[in-house]
Amino acid sequence: MGGLLGSAALVLVGSITGWLSDLMAKAAREVSRRRQAEDTLAYQAHLVEDVSDAIVASDERFVTTAWNRAAEEMYGWTAEEVIGRPTVEFLQPEFVGVEPDEVFRRLLEEGHFEGQVIHPRKDGTRIHTEARATALRDKDGRIAGFVSIDRDISERKQAEEVVRKAGEELEMRVAERTAELREAQAQIVQQERLRALGEMAAGIAHDFNNQLTAVLGFTELLLEHPENLADKERVARALQTINTAARDAAEVVRRLGEFYRPLEDAETFALVNLRHLVEQVVSFTQPKWQQQAQSRGVDVKFETDLREVPLVSGNEAELREVLTNLIFNAVDALQSSGEITVRTYAIGVDVVLSVKDTGTGMTEEVRQRCLEPFFSTSCLEPFFSTKGEGGAGLGLSLAYGIIQRHRGTIRIESEVGKGTTVILQLPVQVGQQREAPGTEVMAKSRALHVLAVDDEPLSLQVVAGYLAADGHTVETATNGQEALKVFQAGGFDVVITDRAMPVMNGDQLAAMIKETTPDTPVILLTGFGDMILARDESVGNVAVVVGKPVTLAALREALAEVT
Numbered sequence: 001m002g003g004l005l006g007s008a009a010l011v012l013v014g015s016i017t018g019w020l021s022d023l024m025a026k027a028a029r030e031v032s033r034r035r036q037a038e039d040t041l042a043y044q045a046h047l048v049e050d051v052s053d054a055i056v057a058s059d060e061r062f063v064t065t066a067w068n069r070a071a072e073e074m075y076g077w078t079a080e081e082v083i084g085r086p087t088v089e090f091l092q093p094e095f096v097g098v099e100p101d102e103v104f105r106r107l108l109e110e111g112h113f114e115g116q117v118i119h120p121r122k123d124g125t126r127i128h129t130e131a132r133a134t135a136l137r138d139k140d141g142r143i144a145g146f147v148s149i150d151r152d153i154s155e156r157k158q159a160e161e162v163v164r165k166a167g168e169e170l171e172m173r174v175a176e177r178t179a180e181l182r183e184a185q186a187q188i189v190q191q192e193r194l195r196a197l198g199e200m201a202a203g204i205a206h207d208f209n210n211q212l213t214a215v216l217g218f219t220e221l222l223l224e225h226p227e228n229l230a231d232k233e234r235v236a237r238a239l240q241t242i243n244t245a246a247r248d249a250a251e252v253v254r255r256l257g258e259f260y261r262p263l264e265d266a267e268t269f270a271l272v273n274l275r276h277l278v279e280q281v282v283s284f285t286q287p288k289w290q291q292q293a294q295s296r297g298v299d300v301k302f303e304t305d306l307r308e309v310p311l312v313s314g315n316e317a318e319l320r321e322v323l324t325n326l327i328f329n330a331v332d333a334l335q336s337s338g339e340i341t342v343r344t345y346a347i348g349v350d351v352v353l354s355v356k357d358t359g360t361g362m363t364e365e366v367r368q369r370c371l372e373p374f375f376s377t378s379c380l381e382p383f384f385s386t387k388g389e390g391g392a393g394l395g396l397s398l399a400y401g402i403i404q405r406h407r408g409t410i411r412i413e414s415e416v417g418k419g420t421t422v423i424l425q426l427p428v429q430v431g432q433q434r435e436a437p438g439t440e441v442m443a444k445s446r447a448l449h450v451l452a453v454d455d456e457p458l459s460l461q462v463v464a465g466y467l468a469a470d471g472h473t474v475e476t477a478t479n480g481q482e483a484l485k486v487f488q489a490g491g492f493d494v495v496i497t498d499r500a501m502p503v504m505n506g507d508q509l510a511a512m513i514k515e516t517t518p519d520t521p522v523i524l525l526t527g528f529g530d531m532i533l534a535r536d537e538s539v540g541n542v543a544v545v546v547g548k549p550v551t552l553a554a555l556r557e558a559l560a561e562v563t
Contacts, residue, residue, distance in 0.1 A: 054129075054150040057136075058087050060143050074129075074152055076122030093131075094118040103133075107146065111135040117150070128157045211324075214245040217287030241284040244320070250549050251317035269313040269406070274344055274351055274426075275306045277316060281323045282342065289331045289340065299337040306344045309351045310428045314406050322399045326355040326422050333359025333420060349428050350408075356421040362414040370412065371400045448472045448563065449490070453483040453497040453509065454525070459548065463496060463525070466552050480504025484512055492520060494562060496555075499526035510541035521562035525550060 054074045057066035064087050067079040077090055095103055096116040106113045113133045121127055133148040218238040221228070228234055282304060293300045323342075330340045338358040345352050362370065403410045406426055414420040450472050454460040460476055467474045475490075477483035480497070481504040487495065495513055499506035510522040521543040539545055544558045 052151075054152075055147065056087065056091075056150065057145060057147045059145045062087050062146065065145065066147075071150070074121075074127065074150065075119060090122070091119050107133060107135050108143070111137075116153070119150075127152060128154045208249055211245040211249040213288050213292075214284035215242050217291070218242055218284070237283070241280075244280065245284060246549070247551070248317045248321055248324075250547075251315075251321070269315060271311045272314045272316050272319060274309055274312055274319075274353060277320055278304065278306055278323065278342055278344060278353070281320055281327065285324055285327045288328055293331055293334070297336070298331075298334050300331060300334060301337070301339045303339065303341045304343070305341065307346070309344050309346045312351050312406075312426045313429050314426065315402075318402045319406070322402055322424070323353065323355070325399060330355055330357035330359065330420070333357050333361075335360060338419075347425070350425050351428060353424045353426070354421055356419065358419040361416045361419050362412075363416055367412055367414050370396050371410070446563070448493040448559065450474050451477065451483060451487055451492045451495045451497075453477045453480065453495065453501070453506070455479055455498060455501045459498070459525075463550065463555070466550075466555050467496075470552075470556070480506065480509035480512075483509055487513060488516070494521055494523060494559065496523045496525055496558075499524055507539070507541070510539075514541040523558050523562060 051068065052070055054071035055066065055068045056064065056071055058064050064082045064085055067077075067082050072078050075091065082090060093100075094117065096118065098115055103113050103115070111134065113131070115131060117129050117131045119127050119129060129150040130153050131148055131150045133146060135143050136145040136147060138144045218241055222235065222238060282302070289300045289302055327340065327342070334340075334357060339356075340358075341354075341356045343352075343354045343356075400410050403424055403426070408424060408426040411423045411425070412420065413423070448467075450467050452460060452463045452467065452474055453476070454463065455478050457478075460478070464474045464476055475486055475492075477486050479501045483495070483497065484504065495509075497506040497509055504512075506524055506526070510524065513520055513522055522541060524539055524542040524545045525548060526545065527548040543562045546554055546558050
């Protein structure tokens, strides 16, 4: 028995020893786990303290529960001063771009908020932060508190403000500079317009002077030598030349609004006999290349080589002006005695017209640029802007524009000291054909009682002369008010009136006539007629618009249209 009890005691002691060993091992493990947890917490607390962002924690009632060292440095309050107090008592955040209610709604419903916040610091200054707040929940999902991580972005905001202000200042300076540039540009444009206007006027004067040369030359020859008046054939040729020059001068004015105007598909040209045109131009430029050239000691040998060529399609006045300019320039290019040769010949389906002189010639640079509008150089003759600083530089560019409108080409061959050759090449037919203007005068209309109104005595005299020569009865007036009295005194079939007149202008007169006698047609005769027609403008109370200077054919055509 004693041995049995002894054995039982040993077993019991062994069991107790084993249990104690297990208990001690478990206790050791628990102590180790707790120490590890404490170390982890201590490490985590160390991390929280060492992080550069402010970390602020609060419970579900927003009472501060944690406040790290970065929060102390950022906001100025110590952890002892804030823990246990509601966070809003000392931070009082100002949310940027969002209302406080929206911030709390996001925290409570969505569980997080990110945005910029402006906080007052303990010393009264303000700090701009970027905040990321998160709601903390317990195991049942209820909010147990909040934690916010705030990063100081004040320096960044200051830099952004500096950049913003610099940008605004830059924009302001750019705007000021832009305004200055625009003003300067406007001044330059205005100066260029004035310069171009002056040069254009000089070019127009050049073309007019070309036409006036023929008018003055032949009228002076007839006046100085009245014995030549008995030679009817000679007088007729002179009068025809003067008439042609006047028509061409009127054509210069008409083309002012058509500089470099492209040829329209519906536009038609007349058939032009280029050989006849050359003979005509040579005739009425003779005062320039013979008498005037001799007066300055230049002996010009003028030759023509005019072969039979097909008719070309074109505006006769424009082509005549181009050739006139070419001949005049060739004369001016001759410093002493020299030769000018005008030729016509055919190449395939094209007709060629060339003007060659043995004058000063051009450099290669000038030859390449002389087609540019307003290009000017003192080494060129007037048509190419050669007479010193007075040259306008319009002649050759205008000629280029005219030939382009005729679907032709212009080529220049020149060498300094050896002369210049200008070669024009035109296609035989371009578009539809019509009779050349002025070749046939429209038949006279029936005898009419006409009231002619114009404040320019010469214009009125010409119109009245046209009408009387065609058998019409004419009465005249010098302004609209006078014309209205004359009109009311007797019945008129037609009224022909100028537009710009004192007292009462042509538009006002036409309105008064239409008000009293709506069936009486009014023809408006004005120097702006071609511009009105080119712009397709409608003029109220007027049946027909005719441009000045008016020709007999144009006047007859207008009368036929209204009657």
